[in-house]
Amino acid sequence: MADYVVNFLVEYLSQLLEKEANFFGEVEDQVKSLHRELRLINIFLENSRGKRNEHAIVKEVVRQIREVAYESEDVIDMFIIKVAEHRRRSSIGRIVHFPKHAKMLRDVGKKIAGIKNAINEIYNNRERYDIERATETVDAVLAVEALHRRRREVEEDDVVGxxxxxxxxxxxxxxxxxxxxxxxxxxxxxxxxxxxxxxxxxxxxxxxxxxxxxxxxxxxxxxxxxxxxxxxxxxxxxxxxxxxxxxxxxxxxxxxxxxxxxxxxxxxxxxxxxxxxxxxxxxxxxxxxxxxxxxxxxxxxxxxxxxxxxxxxLPFLNKDESWELLSKKVFRGGACPPELETMGRKIAEDCRGLPLSIVVLGGLLANKKKTPGKWSTLIGNVNWHLTETNTICKDILALSYTNLPRRLQPCFLYFGVYPEDFEIPGRQLIHLWTAEGFIQHAGNRSIEDVAEDYLEELIDRSLIQVTRRRTDGGVRKCRIHDLLRDLCISESKEDNFLELLNHDSRSFPNKSRRVSVHGIFPLNIFSNFSDPPCARSLLFFGDYENRDWNLCVKKLKLIRVLDFGCITLHSIPESIETMMHLRYLSISFSSFVMDIPDSIRNLSNLETLFIMGYPGRSYSVTGIFKLQCLRNLHMKGVKSFSCRLDEVLWNLQVLSVEMSYFELDKFPCLKELRISNNFESDSKALDFWKGLHHLRCLQILRIVDFPMLPMDSSSFPLTITKLTIFTVGFGFGGGMTMLGNLPNLQILKIKHCDDINYMHVSRDSFLRLEVLQLQDLVGVTKWKQDGTAMPCLRYLVIRRCHRLRMLPSELWSLTALQKVEVELLSNSTLRRMLQELEMNVSCKIVIKTFGILYRKNKYIGQQPHDV
The missing domain is CATH 3.40.50.300 (P-loop containing nucleotide triphosphate hydrolases)
Structure with a gap:
């Protein structure tokens, strides 16, 4: 992990020295010198990759580098806070506090000098022990061969599945x-x-x-x-x-x-x-x-x-296959006693379909007494037995981690913050990685796009499993296998990268950079923060009840990520502005929160903000729209009757709001907008449609609860590629004609629009549309389509459109159409559709009726494709 820490610090200092040249004042030269030393260390770390497990000296040097890099980060971050506090003082306050400020500068200078001396000593040791020319040892080669032999031992000749x-x-x-x-x-x-x-x-x-x-x-x-x-x-x-x-x-x-x-x-x-x-x-x-x-x-x-x-x-084993493999390994052809089968199936299920886990665990159970008492100790503790009493599982899985490029290693270890079996939202994960500083800039590409590539690369390396994808192909939800999660946690703890707190925890970790809180735990655990604090991230998963978070604000001044999860907060302190390194904040309000303090405007580095307001409560949000670094803003349940903006937010990329009025021209670079109508009058709604044309970069638009669509396609930015319309007036179907003229529209979802009774898709419309979803359109009875419409349509979804009696035959002649998914259509409509689809042999159809799925009359399962 020293690789990531040093690389991050080099980039961090580069940005600070470039953008805040006068920020460091008297210590600027020392910071520049530290920056140069860290760049040399970064080169050494790159050259030493692959030698750390074979050479104890290299491993120790890397550990020392990590500690020095962490200390450097702490000194720089605390210095930035002190300087910012000094700048916020009045002129008289600066004069009064000048001696204290000068002493702080001298202390920082001494600390940087000490850090440089430590780096020089590490670098001299590199030359003294001839580390860079170290080659792979005979012991290392033998270790690889030994692991290969051990792998062969856990292969099964009598294959299950x-x-x-x-x-x-x-x-x-x-x-x-x-x-x-x-x-x-x-x-x-x-x-x-x-x-x-x-x-x-x-x-x-x-x-x-x-x-x-x-x-x-x-x-x-x-x-x-x-x-x-x-x-x-x-x-x-x-x-x-x-x-x-x-x-x-x-x-x-x-x-x-x-x-x-x-x-x-x-x-x-x-x-x-x-x-x-x-x-x-x-x-x-x-x-x-x-x-x-x-x-x-x-x-x-x-x-x-x-x-x-x-x-x-290769798929994971299902529950029956897992139990079959475990019982064969344990009983070696014999029958399982009836009193053990229920426990045995639960133990097999806990292996999550991974044959390696089942085979290793089966070998352990085969040599133990086969009694309910012995087996009951394994339930809920399968992973511990696999990783603590037998290292083959960990060693085989660890190969995937050690083979990762160093840019991906912190991204993989970060999965350890989530609880077992947690379905991880892809976009949330990307925002967290970005806030943590894991993502490297790549030319003109947005940092979110690069992060999405990182996630796909981890998926392609079989480390992460996708559970649901979006219609644009991105990852909606994913998860990690329990054993890989345990690997993340063990590797993270060794490097002080991450530590978990649960109901057994008695103290807050002093050295870990990230802390993830799971479940209920003692309230007084936050009373013993280290000073200065090391934690850069604090995430909550569970039912911890926090009356306020003044202690977090007071102690965790260096924090970058703060996610309270489902915890509802009873207050928001004015002193939130002291958390100036904060880049990611997710909070939910109880009924006690009356307002969002205007001091939030001083979180100058905040990039992602999630706010869940108390239902029906109105808040003043003006301070939020002063955050110039803000890239992602999601406010649910936060309503404001007026929000006049004075500043342009050039960095804002994603906006999800329920607001009565705001000026869209203040967000010129917005790429995604999700908005629910709460306008005071139709004139305000009209102002919104008129304002849309200011968003010349907008690609994704989701609109909810609007009385009517505009009838002129020029109301929409021509850049829109994905459009979701939910409970919006369609003007008896006329809106389809207007939407068909959007030149770049690729994904269209129409849901719960009750006033559509007739759909007409006219000639040469929807020329680039690839995905169409129609859901809960209870009024639509007929769909007419001209032959030249939707030439690129590849995926069609029709869900719960009960009165739709006829689908256009022109659909089935579309050469690009690959898949049709329907749910709860009338039997006559289904029969007609199946007959006409036979002409399109390349198209698959998935039919869901009363919870059962069929593909071209063949049963295929219970779960429809998610869009």
Whole structure:
């Protein structure tokens, strides 16, 4: 974690020195010197990656660097607060406090000098112990080989599950065209990729089909020569021992000749880098005889780099499969006693479908007394037994973490702040990462877009599971497997990155930079903050009751992230302005909160603000609209009858409000607007529609409870790509004509609009629309569509439009249409739709009727696709 801390501090100081050149005053030169030293340290950290677990000296030096970086951050942040406090004083106050201010400057100078001396000593140690030239030790190589052997021990020969995956992959291997194809299996560590690949490798049909087969284990630190030699050894080349000193080029030529004119299968297990395929591909001939290469990896990019064939994503085991695997491992073919089955199923369920967990736990249970008393101790403590009494689980999963680029490591560890099984909102996570300073700027791209790329990369590396996606493809909700979450927590605690508080906690962590509070815990826990405080983030998940948060404001002055979750606050102190480093704030109000203090305007670094107001209460929010760094503002239940703005908020990107009036021209860079109508009169609503044209960057618009849509499409910014309309007057369907003229509209959702009884989609309208959702339109009975409309529509959703009797036949001739999802349509409409859809063979239909899902008359499950 020293990598992230130093890199963040280097960027942080760069920005401060660039934007606040006169801020540091007498200590500016010392800060610049510290900045230069940290940049050198940053280079050393980059060069030392991969050597820290093998070299105790390197590991200790990195630990010292982390501590020094934390201390540097504390000194700089506290200095900024002191200077800001001094600047806020009156002229007389500055004169009175000048001696104290001067002493503070001298103290900061001494501290920076001490930090520089510590850095120099660390850097001298680097040269003294010749750390940068340290190479991988024999012990490290042996450790990798030992882990590989231990992995083989937990592979199961009697495989449970994988039936569909095995048959699908066997078919891909022995059927299809005769080109040499690469087929891939992707999934989280411990999910059974190697087990499935070995099952396929030993399949009787596969053995008969291929003339020669080879299996090679790749790993993170692959060596091309060793891989080539191992393949040659596996295809039974008699003289392979004479090739041990042969060059890579000659080994490739030898392998190429050996495989030429043979139908072969090569399995490359556990690939981590795309370079593996680049290095080996020229050694595999393509004689158009149906040869195949099967790879396993945790990383989607590896699969897409090696082949255009979509990878097979290995699923988690379901509850029955989990219990079947556990019982086979524990009872070794025998029957489970009836009194243990309920407990056993619960233990298996707690493994969350991960075969590695089940196999390891089964091995532990197999050697223990099989009694209800012994088994009951495991319920609710499965992860502890897996990670504390057996390290194979942690070691295998930790490979994914150590292989991450350093820019992604803090993002992954951050998942540890959330409780077990928590569905994590994707956008909230992105805002938190941004506030924490994890995201690196990339040219002209918005920092939120870069953060979304980071999240997708963690998903592609099989570390995070997506539970719901938005219609634009972004992550709506995601989660992390319990064992990976435990890995995040253990790695974080060692580096003081994160610590959890719960009902067993007795003191507030003194050194951790982030604190996550889960459940109910003693109220007096906040009375023993460290001084100066180290925490930069405080997040609540649970029912802790906080009468006020004066103590947080008083002690946690350096905090950047403060999320009270579902806790309702009884007061907002005026002294909130002292938390000037705050970048992310999420708060909910009880009925006791009468107003939002105007001092909130002094939170000059605040980027994201979530406010949940007390229902029906009006608040003055003028101070909020003074926050120049604000990028995301969400206010629910906060209503104001007047909010005249004096300043333009150039950085505001997302605005979600329930307000009676505000001036849209003050938000010229707004990209997303979500608004509920609370206007005093129709004239005010008309002013809103007129003001929309000021938002020339707006892409996403959600409008709720408006009496009528404007009939002129020029009222909407031409930049809009996604539009959600909820309980809005449509003028008996005429609004569809207007919306069809929006040139860039790609996603349209219309919900609970009761006055639509007839929909007409006219010729050459909705030319770029890709997704259309119609939901709870109880009045609509007929839908007419001209043939040239919606040429790009790929996904159609119709939910609970009970009176809709006829869908236009022109829909089914749309060549881009891929999926239609319907819920609770009349039987006659469904029958007609199914008949007409048969003409469009590429389109899938999902029908939900009384909680049951069908796809083209075939049962497929219970859960509809979320949009």
């Amino acid at each position: 994988f039936v569909d995956g095995s048959s699908t992959l066997v078919k891909q291997l022995i059927e299809g065209d005769r080109d040499c194809h690469v087929i891939s299996i992707i999934g989280m560590g411990g999910l059974g990729k190697t087990t499935l690949a070995r099952k396929i490798y030993n399949n009787a049909r596969v053995k008969r089909h291929f003339e020669c087969r080879a299996w090679v284990y790749v790993s993170q630190d692959f060596r091309t020569g060793e891989l080539l030699l191992n393949i040659l050894k596996d295809i039974e080349i008699s003289d392979w021992r004479t090739l041990e000193e042969t060059s890579v080029k000659e080994l490739k030529e030898k392998l190429f000749k050996c495989l030429l004119r043979k139908r072969y299968l090569i399995v490359m297990d556990d690939i981590w880098k795309t370079e593996v395929w680049d290095e080996l591909r020229s050694a595999f001939p393509d004689d158009l005889n149906g040869s195949r290469i099967l790879i396993t990896s945790r990383i989607r990019e590896v699969a897409s780099h090696a082949s255009l064939t979509p990878p097979y994503f």
